[in-house]
Amino acid sequence: MEYPSKLVEQAVEEISRLPGIGKKTALRLALHLLKQPESQTAALSESLKDLREQIKYCQTCHIIADTEDCTCQTPSRDTTVICVVEDTPDVLAIRNTGQYNGLFHVLGGRISPMDGIGPDQVKIDSLIARVKQSGSEVKEVILALSSTMEGDTTAFYITKMLKETGVKVSTIARGIPVGGELEYTDELTLGRSIATRTLFSAD
């Protein structure tokens, strides 16, 4: 593509590094910014810089936070249960369900030997330490990991490492999504949903 200016080319180059944004969209965005007040671009540029430079991660649960002590310290939270997730968006998704009021622990990834990511690259050690340090306050660790080979590997590893602490380890249910129809559900999910069926009460 031919660009009208070096500055536009540079901006397109940088914008199109973002996931899901190609050169054409990047050009459209850059030209759009040029038509808006200068203050808008300044605010965007500044907010990105601040985001990357000033962001902190909670030292306990590794959630993105403004300070190093995040909401995991809020007294209203149920401190007897820790939900282990792979990344920050998962925390938001689970919070948005309104079904969970416990603590979180963000691994920052999952064990994936294929990509050279071992147990040391994700925050498993700090999870184990956290459970141990809590004395016996933490009663349960819920694994909310993705239902993939890597997610399962991570789950097995964590379970093994937590064994000596005696804490209860559970995993979120895998099964048919709410609203899902049997005939369109894939065999693996259906098989698993039968194997892990739960008692049903009509009361």
Added chain:
Amino acid sequence: MEYPSKLVEQAVEEISRLPGIGKKTALRLALHLLKQPESQTAALSESLKDLREQIKYCQTCHIIADTEDCTCQTPSRDTTVICVVEDTPDVLAIRNTGQYNGLFHVLGGRISPMDGIGPDQVKIDSLIARVKQSGSEVKEVILALSSTMEGDTTAFYITKMLKETGVKVSTIARGIPVGGELEYTDELTLGRSIATRTLFSAD
């Protein structure tokens, strides 16, 4: 939506002002940046700032350019014809066809009384002045405007204003797109393509 941090919220706010990007996509982009090296975000932030602050528009043809004298001054261009377009992307689109080697004139919009945009808000005066100043070097003005009410209004106005200069005014052909099938072409386009039919030679 609940955000893990004020910084993330601010970034999402700014990113989602861009056209076609909602809050969810903005959040995904912000969290993506947090996983990349800090230098990437710095480069993005910087390039946007530079783009908006340093960009220039050619004083003659109003194309986005790095300097105030743009490629419209290149001697290899055909200086007897000016193609009038609404905006910079149109210039790129026409350049990419490889079918045109003349000059450009970017109006920066089109006359639209509904939106309160009159002839003074677009660069029509400077087009007229440009044609007049060229002596009789400019022989033809090609109007490459969008095929809408506003585009047509702008075309009529420019044609009227150029009348006294005696320059030839043409408009790009409206008709069936290359590869288009008759039965799927809308009636207006088809009607116009018949009215403005061109001589066909089998030589």
